[in-house]
Amino acid sequence: MPEMTFASAAPDEIPISLTINGQLHRLDVTPWTSLLDLLRETLHLTGTKKGCDHGQCGACTVLVDGTRINSCLALAVMKDGAEITTIEGLGTPDNLHPLQAAFVEHDAFQCGYCTPGQICSAVGMMSEGHASTRAEIRELMSGNLCRCGAYTNIVDAIEDVMQDGRPAVREAAE
Amino acid sequence: MSNTEAFVGRPQSRVDGPLKVSGTATYVAEFGAEDLLHAVVVSGAIAKGRITSIDTAAALKVPGVIEIFTHENRPRTAWFDYKYRDEVAPPGSPLRPLYDASISYSGQPVALVVAETLQVAQYAASLVEVSYEAEPAVVDVAEVLGEAYVPKQKRSGISPPPKPRGDADGAFLAAPIRLEHEYRVAVEHHNPMEMHATTVVWEGDGKLTVHDKIQGAQNSHGYITSVFGLSADDVRVHSPYIGGAFGSGLRPQYQLFLAVMASLQLERSVKLVLTRDQMFTFSYRPDAIQRVALAADKTGRLQAVRHEAVMGTSRHEDYQEVVVNWSGLLYSCDNVRLDYKLAQIDTHTPADMRAPGATLGVYALESAMDELAYAAGIDPIELRLINFADKDENENKPFSSKELRACYAQGADRIGWSRRNPVPRSMHEGRELVGLGMATGCWEAQMQKTSARAVLTANGHLEVSSATADIGTGTYTIMTQIAADALGLPLESVTAVIGDSSLPTAPVEGGSWAAASTGTAVRAACHALRQTLLDAAAGIDGSPLAGATLDQVTFQNGRIAFIADPVMSVSIGEAMQATGKERIEAEETASPDMKAMATYSSYTHSAIFAEVRVDEELGIVRVTRIVNAVAAGKILNPKTARSQILGGVVMGIGMALHEESIPDKNLGRFMNHNFAEYHVPAHADVEDIDVIFVEEEDDMLNPLGIKGLGEIGIVGTAAAIANAIHHATGRRVRHLPITLDKLL
Numbered sequence: 001m002p003e004m005t006f007a008s009a010a011p012d013e014i015p016i017s018l019t020i021n022g023q024l025h026r027l028d029v030t031p032w033t034s035l036l037d038l039l040r041e042t043l044h045l046t047g048t049k050k051g052c053d054h055g056q057c058g059a060c061t062v063l064v065d066g067t068r069i070n071s072c073l074a075l076a077v078m079k080d081g082a083e084i085t086t087i088e089g090l091g092t093p094d095n096l097h098p099l100q101a102a103f104v105e106h107d108a109f110q111c112g113y114c115t116p117g118q119i120c121s122a123v124g125m126m127s128e129g130h131a132s133t134r135a136e137i138r139e140l141m142s143g144n145l146c147r148c149g150a151y152t153n154i155v156d157a158i159e160d161v162m163q164d165g166r167p168a169v170r171e172a173a174e
Numbered sequence: 175m176s177n178t179e180a181f182v183g184r185p186q187s188r189v190d191g192p193l194k195v196s197g198t199a200t201y202v203a204e205f206g207a208e209d210l211l212h213a214v215v216v217s218g219a220i221a222k223g224r225i226t227s228i229d230t231a232a233a234l235k236v237p238g239v240i241e242i243f244t245h246e247n248r249p250r251t252a253w254f255d256y257k258y259r260d261e262v263a264p265p266g267s268p269l270r271p272l273y274d275a276s277i278s279y280s281g282q283p284v285a286l287v288v289a290e291t292l293q294v295a296q297y298a299a300s301l302v303e304v305s306y307e308a309e310p311a312v313v314d315v316a317e318v319l320g321e322a323y324v325p326k327q328k329r330s331g332i333s334p335p336p337k338p339r340g341d342a343d344g345a346f347l348a349a350p351i352r353l354e355h356e357y358r359v360a361v362e363h364h365n366p367m368e369m370h371a372t373t374v375v376w377e378g379d380g381k382l383t384v385h386d387k388i389q390g391a392q393n394s395h396g397y398i399t400s401v402f403g404l405s406a407d408d409v410r411v412h413s414p415y416i417g418g419a420f421g422s423g424l425r426p427q428y429q430l431f432l433a434v435m436a437s438l439q440l441e442r443s444v445k446l447v448l449t450r451d452q453m454f455t456f457s458y459r460p461d462a463i464q465r466v467a468l469a470a471d472k473t474g475r476l477q478a479v480r481h482e483a484v485m486g487t488s489r490h491e492d493y494q495e496v497v498v499n500w501s502g503l504l505y506s507c508d509n510v511r512l513d514y515k516l517a518q519i520d521t522h523t524p525a526d527m528r529a530p531g532a533t534l535g536v537y538a539l540e541s542a543m544d545e546l547a548y549a550a551g552i553d554p555i556e557l558r559l560i561n562f563a564d565k566d567e568n569e570n571k572p573f574s575s576k577e578l579r580a581c582y583a584q585g586a587d588r589i590g591w592s593r594r595n596p597v598p599r600s601m602h603e604g605r606e607l608v609g610l611g612m613a614t615g616c617w618e619a620q621m622q623k624t625s626a627r628a629v630l631t632a633n634g635h636l637e638v639s640s641a642t643a644d645i646g647t648g649t650y651t652i653m654t655q656i657a658a659d660a661l662g663l664p665l666e667s668v669t670a671v672i673g674d675s676s677l678p679t680a681p682v683e684g685g686s687w688a689a690a691s692t693g694t695a696v697r698a699a700c701h702a703l704r705q706t707l708l709d710a711a712a713g714i715d716g717s718p719l720a721g722a723t724l725d726q727v728t729f730q731n732g733r734i735a736f737i738a739d740p741v742m743s744v745s746i747g748e749a750m751q752a753t754g755k756e757r758i759e760a761e762e763t764a765s766p767d768m769k770a771m772a773t774y775s776s777y778t779h780s781a782i783f784a785e786v787r788v789d790e791e792l793g794i795v796r797v798t799r800i801v802n803a804v805a806a807g808k809i810l811n812p813k814t815a816r817s818q819i820l821g822g823v824v825m826g827i828g829m830a831l832h833e834e835s836i837p838d839k840n841l842g843r844f845m846n847h848n849f850a851e852y853h854v855p856a857h858a859d860v861e862d863i864d865v866i867f868v869e870e871e872d873d874m875l876n877p878l879g880i881k882g883l884g885e886i887g888i889v890g891t892a893a894a895i896a897n898a899i900h901h902a903t904g905r906r907v908r909h910l911p912i913t914l915d916k917l918l
């Protein structure tokens with residue numbers, strides 16, 4: 001074990017500010033807190049899921065300044081000043097984002113646990129603009145595992161929204 | 175009594191869909207509590223032996239650490255083994271976490287660190303120093319085949335192989351066409367996307383609300399009260415959303431014990447979420463080494479079937495599955511001998527994983543059938559039709575229904591079987607070899623005793639409830655559909671409530687029985703309200719329904735109406751008002767029809783077709799198309815039903831090509847315990863899946879005609895893929911997964 005004791009590090013909370021789903025948060029965080037744990041455990045934004053904590057499943061995907069990332073691989077302090085959109089910021093049960101609505105329509109999930117990550121990832125993928133075929137969608141969505149095996153329906157839902165040409169990212173709700 | 179079904183049988187989007195897609199469905203690790211503590215498990219590093227010392231001093235010094243539990247300071251829990259046996263425990267002694275210094279498998283929990291924050295608990299857990307005295311461990315079933323035994327005590331619900339019929343050995347030797355091979359499937363771990371977790375909310379005064387990842391809240395409830403000696407009223411288990419389980423959540427897992435123990439001892443709320451690598455430390459699909467021998471005459475008629483399996487289990491529990499019985503059931507044959515044994519290894523106890531037993535046994539049989547088709551020079555579908563079983567020859571009973579012939583025909587048509595040149599390596603496209611293969615699938619249609627309650631309130635809202643679960647299967651939705659139809663209400667007027675131990679009794683959700691069991695109970699509870707409503711409606715002054723009896727009316731579009739003259743009607747709201755009550759309710763219990771069960775055998779069937787493309791130089795396999803034609807009785811909701819089959823097929827693709835928990839024989843540990851090295855199918859692995867539901871009517875088992883769908887999608891899928899790979903490449907791989915090294 002390293003010599004450095006935890007006690008000397010513990011008080012070192014670092015002030016950061018994050019805009020999450022349009023709302024500014026000023027927070028003091030320990031430097032070892034991942035963005036995922038900050039969202040889930042501190043801010044109780046539990047829509048973002050933890051499936052591995054190792055960047056291997058995509059369940060924790062969120063949009064940081066419009067780009068999809070695995071929030072379990074990002075330390076919260078590294079994202080100081082960033083704009084973050086989580087699944088809660090895309091839409092609500094009564095006012096679903098087109099992709100969320102398409103997921104329901106196409107039954108693009110079963111247990112629903114990978115779903116917020118799939119949807120955030122798809123929003124990010126669509127704005128990257130590299131996917132135009134099903135094969136490309138599959139390739140570019142492969143960082144998001146679905147153990148329930150809803151893949152074909154997920155691709156259907158994404159294709160549906162892409163064909164509609166609706167904007168991929170709505171303004172985060174104010 | 176008549177009722178046109180407005181919702182049952184029609185595609186409906188999931189009623190819990192908007193919550194799930196917006197991140198507002200609350201899974202078990204997402205419940206908050208005041209002053210919630212976080213717990214982290216320290217996993218043992220050896221597979222067999224003892225803990226010689228455990229040093230928690232450094233960890234305890236970390237500010238924010240509240241307590242560290244080990245076998246040395248754990249609180250006392252129940253003494254007798256049976257107290258730890260949950261609703262679906264196999265025979266044996268269940269694991270008692272932190273019980274003593276002995277270690278019986280790698281990854282066994284050895285300490286629990288409880289701290290104010292997750293990060294502190296994780297860090298402190300890394301400081302716990304454990305020393306061991308290790309003994310050699312065996313984790314490969316192949317090394318203990320000589321110690322295989324027939325389990326003394328049968329696991330409840332698992333039929334042992336039937337007695338031999340005819341003379342399988344003699345007939346085998348006498349037949350002109352015969353083959354015998356060994357088949358094996360790698361150990362697989364369930365790996366639902368949500369890791370196992372428990373949040374225990376300390377309500378004060380020894381009362382607990384427990385959110386546990388479980389496929390039946392009452393199983394966890396029974397376990398906690400029994401192990402910790404708590405009164406039933408002091409514990410409520412509440413798990414409304416489960417992020418997948420596939421069988422790993424049938425039994426309470428060690429995180430439940432540990433979280434409850436910590437909460438009771440500290441009198442605080444505690445949350446414990448396992449890590450992904452800890453998801454490889456309980457429950458797995460066991461390794462079964464199987465030998466299948468088939469013999470046929472020149473026309474392809476089966477003359478002999480032998481199927482033997484030795485399956486791995488732990489040292490402490492005789493976990494069992496139905497592996498070989500399928501070989502006496504699927505085809506007609508007079509000479510059959512089936513054998514099933516266990517062999518103990520130093521791992522945790524295996525557990526039911528999607529279609530336990532059938533997935534393994536049917537894979538072996540259906541691979542062997544494909545080999546027989548080649549040996550006899552007969553088309554694989556034709557071979558199966560030649561040997562079609564018109565009755566269950568294991569039990570000598572007729573089938574309650576079996577539309578398998580239609581599955582073969584419709585599936586073959588959809589995949590374009592007629593274009594198949596049977597010669598291996600005969601079909602190419604670009605640099606890829608193309609192969610078509612098929613297999614049969616089968617799963618028992620079951621029903622379990624289940625209760626449900628229906629409550630109709632004055633505002634016209636109907637709530638139906640039962641202690642069952644929805645692990646992604648669509649239970650919420652089908653309960654809502656059935657209830658809405660039963661009282662003729664719109665879907666929006668119905669709410670389904672499940673996942674709560676305080677609700678009417680239900681078994682764990684598994685075995686594909688939930689829809690039939692819960693569905694029948696919900697329907698019965700709603701029907702029990704009909705008489706009350708009709709009496710009230712008929713009693714209204716000048717009621718158009720005066721004197722009407724239940725069989726003369728229909729409940730539809732929110733009204734009770736004469737079938738003969740629908741204009742004569744009273745709305746449910748008016749009827750409810752006429753009862754003069756705020757709410758009316760009924761609870762009913764549905765049980766399987768024992769007489770029908772004694773008379774008939776009831777199974778779902780399927781025909782699975784796979785098209786694969788194999789890169790000739792690199793050995794890379796793509797499953798470009800699967801067609802799965804399923805006969806499963808009444809389909810309640812074609813939309814969610816289709817998803818069940820898709821999910822089974824995708825897991826079958828994983829079994830055929832990817833999934834393998836690789837044990838290190840020296841360490842006795844599954845080494846690839848993460849999603850980077852344990853590959854489950856990803857988007858790129860899944861191309862086109864076509865699901866066909868073949869019409870099938872069957873009202874023998876339950877009034878709704880439901881047979882269940884959770885398992886059937888995976889059964890046979892891996893065999894169809896393996897058979898297609900053989901057709902494409904000429905290579906017969908009998909050890910799954912078929913990774914590219916096996917094709918080069």
Ligand code: FES
Nearest residue numbers: 051053055058072
């Ligand atoms: S939890 Fe972040 S990738 Fe799995």
Ligand code: FES
Nearest residue numbers: 110112146147148
């Ligand atoms: S819906 Fe369950 S993991 Fe994707």
